[in-house]
Amino acid sequence: MKPQDITTGKPSSLWIFGYGSLVWKPDFKYRRSQVGYIQGYKRRFWHGDNFHRGNDKLPGRVVTLIEDDDESTWGVAFEVTGSQVEESLKYLNVREGVRGGYVTKMVEFFPEGENQPSVQALVYIATADNTLYLGPASSEMIGVQIAVCRGKSGHNLEYLLRLAEFMRSSCPQVEDHHLFSIEAAALTVVSYVLASQ
Numbered sequence: 385m386k387p388q389d390i391t392t393g394k395p396s397s398l399w400i401f402g403y404g405s406l407v408w409k410p411d412f413k414y415r416r417s418q419v420g421y422i423q424g425y426k427r428r429f430w431h432g433d434n435f436h437r438g439n440d441k442l443p444g445r446v447v448t449l450i451e452d453d454d455e456s457t458w459g460v461a462f463e464v465t466g467s468q469v470e471e472s473l474k475y476l477n478v479r480e481g482v483r484g485g486y487v488t489k490m491v492e493f494f495p496e497g498e499n500q501p502s503v504q505a506l507v508y509i510a511t512a513d514n515t516l517y518l519g520p521a522s523s524e525m526i527g528v529q530i531a532v533c534r535g536k537s538g539h540n541l542e543y544l545l546r547l548a549e550f551m552r553s554s555c556p557q558v559e560d561h562h563l564f565s566i567e568a569a570a571l572t573v574v575s576y577v578l579a580s581q
């Protein structure tokens with residue numbers, strides 16, 4: 385049973401799981417964070433973004449979670465407590481929901497390390513029926529798209545490279561072929577452009 389504030393009935397603490405921009409840019413106050421994973425999902429650059437990392441003419445590519453019983457996704461869970469709960473949800477509702485097209489779900493989060501108990505965590509997922517959903521494409525195609533897109537939060541390339549950097553530094557044991565093949569494709573495009581100048 386989640387601890388609740390007896391006056392409001394609202395949760396007095398909550399874990400929020402991030403697996404995309406949230407791992408390197410949570411931008412909300414939290415009590416503590418923990419690297420770990422969730423089971424039954426794979427991370428894919430199959431969601432479009434016409435605000436943060438793209439626009440209506442050139443939508444960027446950002447990550448979402450696709451159900452797959454054989455897979456797991458590594459990221460960071462953030463524990464918010466007291467007033468941080470309402471503040472973080474209010475902020476994420478705009479950043480992820482209104483502007484990003486993500487919906488929320490509760491999942492079981494497994495902190496990395498021996499004998500760490502799992503916790504329930506809130507996660508933001510963009511489902512295939514979302515108007516911004518772009519779906520599968522080759523790593524090369526996704527890499528090209530990311531290399532040329534930018535939005536109000538910055539270049540789509542930054543979004544990709546910071547996520548790849550997080551995985552290398554915080555989850556070195558994880559071989560995320562999807563992420564690193566897209567990173568290689570995007571950097572190839574960038575190197576061609578630089579070489580042609």
Ligand SMILES: N[C@@H](CCC(=O)N[C@@H](CS)C(=O)NCC(=O)O)C(=O)O
Pocket residue numbers: 401402403404405406407409432433436437446447448479480483484486507508509537538543
């Ligand atoms: N929900 C995922 C993905 C979040 C994500 O990348 N959301 C985009 C919205 S399209 C975002 O917040 N972008 C901010 C930015 O790119 O700086 C997570 O938990 O990290």
